[in-house]
Amino acid sequence: MSSAAAPSGPAALVTLRAPRLPLLHALGAAADLGRYFDWRQRRAGDPFLVGFPAFGSAVFTGTPEGARELFRAPVELLVPPLPNPIEPMVGPASLILSRGTRHRQDRALLAPAFHRKRISAYGSVIRDAARAELEGGRTGTAWLPGTRVDARAAARAITLRVILAAVFGIDEPRRLREYTVATTEFLHSFGGPLFLVPALRRTMFGLTGWERFTAARDRLDELIDSEIVRRRGDARSGDASDILALLLGARYEDGGALEDADLREQLRTLLVAGHETTATSLVWALYRLHREPAVLARLRAELDEAGADLDPAELAALPYLDAVCQETLRLHPPVPIVLRRLTGDFALRGAPLVAGDTMGVSIQLLHSHPGVWPAPHEFRPERFLERRYSPFEFAPYGGGHRRCVGAALADYELRIVLAALVSSVRLRLSPRFARGRVPLTVPHNIATGPHAAITFDVSEP
Numbered sequence: 001m002s003s004a005a006a007p008s009g010p011a012a013l014v015t016l017r018a019p020r021l022p023l024l025h026a027l028g029a030a031a032d033l034g035r036y037f038d039w040r041q042r043r044a045g046d047p048f049l050v051g052f053p054a055f056g057s058a059v060f061t062g063t064p065e066g067a068r069e070l071f072r073a074p075v076e077l078l079v080p081p082l083p084n085p086i087e088p089m090v091g092p093a094s095l096i097l098s099r100g101t102r103h104r105q106d107r108a109l110l111a112p113a114f115h116r117k118r119i120s121a122y123g124s125v126i127r128d129a130a131r132a133e134l135e136g137g138r139t140g141t142a143w144l145p146g147t148r149v150d151a152r153a154a155a156r157a158i159t160l161r162v163i164l165a166a167v168f169g170i171d172e173p174r175r176l177r178e179y180t181v182a183t184t185e186f187l188h189s190f191g192g193p194l195f196l197v198p199a200l201r202r203t204m205f206g207l208t209g210w211e212r213f214t215a216a217r218d219r220l221d222e223l224i225d226s227e228i229v230r231r232r233g234d235a236r237s238g239d240a241s242d243i244l245a246l247l248l249g250a251r252y253e254d255g256g257a258l259e260d261a262d263l264r265e266q267l268r269t270l271l272v273a274g275h276e277t278t279a280t281s282l283v284w285a286l287y288r289l290h291r292e293p294a295v296l297a298r299l300r301a302e303l304d305e306a307g308a309d310l311d312p313a314e315l316a317a318l319p320y321l322d323a324v325c326q327e328t329l330r331l332h333p334p335v336p337i338v339l340r341r342l343t344g345d346f347a348l349r350g351a352p353l354v355a356g357d358t359m360g361v362s363i364q365l366l367h368s369h370p371g372v373w374p375a376p377h378e379f380r381p382e383r384f385l386e387r388r389y390s391p392f393e394f395a396p397y398g399g400g401h402r403r404c405v406g407a408a409l410a411d412y413e414l415r416i417v418l419a420a421l422v423s424s425v426r427l428r429l430s431p432r433f434a435r436g437r438v439p440l441t442v443p444h445n446i447a448t449g450p451h452a453a454i455t456f457d458v459s460e461p
């Protein structure tokens, strides 16, 4: 980056001002990332520079013009920023971290497993996962009148079940339990401090959080490795329709297959990327719907009219349900920033950048840009029925050559689970959440989510 000093060059170039007192900025961002970015953009204009001690700096944009430039930048100039805090979870071979030819080839191998046509095979798995949770599932609380349910715990249980079924084809209760325990321990042992402070990743006689995390990762890897070996040795496993079966059969352009160690990291990546993101969106959707009775009533009317026996694919295409899910992702994008590191010169909205600089889109700012979204802080699904938005105005799944590979699965899952929950039970937000300020958005592993567990009281139908 040409630093805080006025860059030399054409007059159109923009001067970026580095934040003074970066530690204070880091504290502000840690307290509420969304509000911090909003404040920073208002103060410094767009694009703006954000810099925190230990994380370095990045130039951000929150405008459709900036998003267009970033998502359309020449692919050969872009790599993911490394080191990346999620590397210990996903591994260096992960699609999220790979670059260049390797990224292009691995993406070509993984993407067909997430194609819309394939995803439709998971419709009944998704509906069953939602129904199982309504009956008590993993959280152990059936959604009966008079009970209080923790939406985050329930949503996590549902999305974990879906991702385990989609990736490994697991639905047999004993194996499901085994995988659920291993995956949950793995995902939840890598919390805030370990994520943010690499210096804490050290060993001390098995007593540190880092050692608990690596032990949980080893246990999950053992399960994944034995599954890979079992599938490779079972001639009939080629008939399976899950993602692992597809990846075992997939071949690079030169005829080679994914090596087992790399396959294991891609599978771990899918568990990490596909679980918390979707769970968080479900929680926000339930929260927003129950703060807006008119929206909830309109959604219920659409679902009632469609009938209980609707095929999941038809259900997922209902227009108001679709609008509710899009509006949720607009107001609460679970991945609030996307980043690219440059390998050569590039200008982002007139700001001159050089090799090694990092640039990003603040999805949250993009989704509240006043030129595109009237009353941006209101939950108004109708806006998605009134007009179509470009991929540079609405980008909850990022964009360009790294756009989320699981977007179709996430969209499908959100719609089917939300419909199952809303049409099966009557909920009331617990008094603490029913009025007043919207909960803060804080980091949860790879995604962000509400700072508190949002609870609902199940009422009589």
Ligand code: HEM
Binding pocket: 095, 096, 097, 107, 163, 269, 270, 271, 273, 274, 275, 277, 278, 281, 333, 334, 335, 338, 339, 396, 397, 398, 399, 400, 401, 402, 403, 404, 405, 406, 407, 409, 410
């Ligand atoms: C509501 C749910 C989800 C949201 C909001 C979301 C969002 C995102 C975003 C913003 C990115 C970065 C895109 C970019 O850099 O331009 C991403 C990447 C990715 N997502 Fe998702 N995601 C979701 C669900 C899923 C699911 C269900 C899976 C798979 C099971 C998944 C797998 C991935 C992978 C593998 C990448 C890396 C793609 C690459 O670098 O080529 N995501 N996601």
